[in-house]
Amino acid sequence: MNSEPGRSLNAQYQSAKQPVVVWVIFFATIISFMGLGLVDPISPAIAQQLDATPSQVSLLFSSYNLITGIALLITGVVSSRIGIKWTLLTGILFIIVFSALAGSSNGIWQIVSFRGGSGLGNSLFIATALSAIVGLAIGSTAKAIILYEAAIGLGISVGPLLGGELGSISWRGPFYGVSVLMIIAFLVLLLKMPRVEKPKVKSSILDPIKALKFPGLFRLGLTAFLYNIGFFTLMAYAPFVMDLDEHGLGYVFLGWGLYLALTSVFIAPKLQVRFGTVKSMCAMLTLFAFTLLAMGIWTDSxxxxxxxxxxxxxxxxxxxxxxxTVVMQVAPVERATASAAYSFVRFIGSAVGPLLATKLAEAYSSAVPFYTGAVFVFLGVLVVAFGRKHIAHVDQISGHS
Structure with a gap:
């Protein structure tokens, strides 16, 4: 941002020196990602009460992530025509409606279908929210992304706790809870977010696909595809082997989400400065792969x-x-386009993970999904390590900021 926008927004700064609009989007992002974590504690309850198999319940994650990923290809087209504010509001409206419909459903296939509708709303929201925070926040791109990831972490951490509390009353509660929370986010954005100028050039649906021709962005997307299979093996399948009630699952995933939020804000920047992006990513993915491996070895514990x-x-x-952070800087394309391209590939992996894990468990044993997830994450490490020449230059560009 140049100095003129900085001065015009100065009156809106809060103690953290960010415009009010950034905090509005931050708040809405927290609520949006609460919707993902809310489902975790009720997965076993849905399977039991609706007489569904774990693989059928896993489709609550897979349908949501698959539709999100595919629909991300059109987010740039939509936002470049109706603007950031109305794209965010439209996405939230979809989530409100389809979450309420899921809560009103009487069968697993109805819920799966309505979760897909929520995924459409999520796609309009998340890519637009990321590019909006990066574009409107004061400071470096890295610091803006830390803010965005902190919102995701807070949403994911609080979501399971609320989901466990509401789910202990009824499995329908978390879906209605998402709907109510997103109504709050809708009203806050409607009233507090100013109109943001539309891009001068309208996006094409092919822009995100074309952006993947850049080797760095493609490799990051492929890495995310692979490690998200492991990510959602843990998130969607682990509740079935923990043998905990809704409250217990809520507290476990609360701890998981709090660590996710805290490390995204405080640890990631320090590691990037100390060791660089590629080494830090390889180390974190390797440690995660070993964690999944341990879960496979000691599944009975x-x-x-x-x-x-x-x-x-x-x-x-x-x-x-x-x-x-690297995604937003690695390719010479608009931030929104880079985000959509990367997230498209990433969410496909997020859709594969839950269904693959539960199918493997039903066909073989409860340990096999964790072993498989570990293998995919290790492959992600290799993609990063052998593609470092396409990624490492970002550290020099950002000066480890």
């Missing part, structure tokens, strides 16, 4: 599974900030 899930938040939070 509830204590090991619980501790492993919580510890995994340390590695995932750090890696998420590192990889997102």
């Amino acid at each position: 509830k204590t090991v599974i619980i501790v492993s899930v919580i510890i995994a938040g340390l590695f995932l939070g750090t890696n998420n900030t590192l990889i997102t």
Whole structure:
């Protein structure tokens, strides 16, 4: 940002020296990602009460992530025509409606379908929110992304706790909870977010696909595809082997999410400065892969599974900030386009992970999904390590900021 916008926004600064609009989007992002974590504690309850298999319940994650990923290809088209504010509001509106419909459903396939609708809303929101925070925040791109990742971490950490409390009343509660919270986010954005100028050049649906021709961005997307299979093996499948009630699952994923939030803000920047992006990413992904491996070896130990899930938040939070920071700088394309391209590939992996994990468990044993997830994450490490020449230059550009 140049000095003129900085002066015009000066009156809106809060103690952290960010415009009010950035904090509005930050708040809405927290609520949006609470919707993802809310489902975790109720997965076993849905399977039991609706007479569904774990693989059918896993489709609550897979349908949501698949539609999110595919729809991310159109977010730039939409936001460049109706503007950032109305793209965010439209996405939130979809989430409000489809979350309420999921809560009103009486069968697993209805819920799966409505979760897909929520995924459409999520796609409009998340890519636009990231580019908006990066574009409107004061300071470096890295610091803006840390703010965005902190919002994700807070949402993911608080979501399971609220989901456990509401889910202990009824499995429908978390879906209605998401709807109510997003109504609050909708009203806050509607009233507090100013109109942001539309881009001068309208985006094409092919822009994110074309952006993947840049080797650095493609490799980061492929890495995210691979490690998100492991990520969602842990998130969607682990609740079925913990043997905990809704409250217990809520507290476990609260710990996981808190570690994810704290490391994304405080640890990732320090590691990037000390060791550089590529080495830090490889280290975090390797540690996460070993965590999944331990979960496979000691699947019968509830204590090991619980501790492993919580510890995994340390590695995932750090890696998420590192990889997102690089994505926004690695290719000579608009930030929104880079975000959409990367997230498109990443969410496809997020859709594969839950279904693959539960199918493997049903076909073989409860340990196989964790072993498989570890293998995919290790492959992600290799993609980063052997593609470092396309990524490492970002450290020199940013000066480790």
